[in-house]
Amino acid sequence: MEFDKQYFLEMCNKISEKTLMRTLDIVYTDAGPDFLTATMPVNSRVHQPMGLLHGGAMVALAESVGSAASLILVNPDKQEVRGIEISANHVRSIREGVVTGTARIVHQGKSVHLWEIRITDEKNRLISLCKLTNMILPKR
Structure with a gap:
């Protein structure tokens, strides 16, 4: 079965309604057979007290996209x-703008997936480099 990018992006954005992803304004924007991209605006809603993008918000973006x-x-x-x-x-701080998180598969096993998520700014500078391990379970 061929990957349907538009259907997948619509599904990801729809299932994100009334979740943390919507609270943080995370929007899934691009996808392929082995990657997914989402954006998140950087503003006071995701700042830490020093006015910088909170590390926890970056991790939330990384885990959401991965x-x-x-x-x-x-x-x-x-x-x-x-x-x-x-x-x-x-590795870099940011005060405003938009960050983009792109997850790319590193290892695809039957029960474990390993993803690398690169979070970049609008000039494509690396802000955070994340690694996420997912367990794949039978649906209950």
Whole structure:
């Protein structure tokens, strides 16, 4: 079955209604057979007290895009995705604008997916480099 980018993006954005993703204004914007991209605005809603993008907001973006990306690789009628470990290295700060998180598969096993998520600013500068491990479970 061929990957339907438009259908997948619409599904990701629809299932995000009334969730943390909507609270943070995360929008899924691009997808392919082995990647997913989402954006998040940087404003006072996601700042830490010093006026910079909060590291936790970056991790929320990374986990949101990395977990949803595993849905590309599974049968959602038969399988569920659970994030089990995430790590992040924040390498640059940002005060305003938009950040983009792109998840790319590193390892696709039957029960574990490993994703690298690069969070960049509008000039494509690396802001944070994250790694997410997802467990793939049978749907209950």
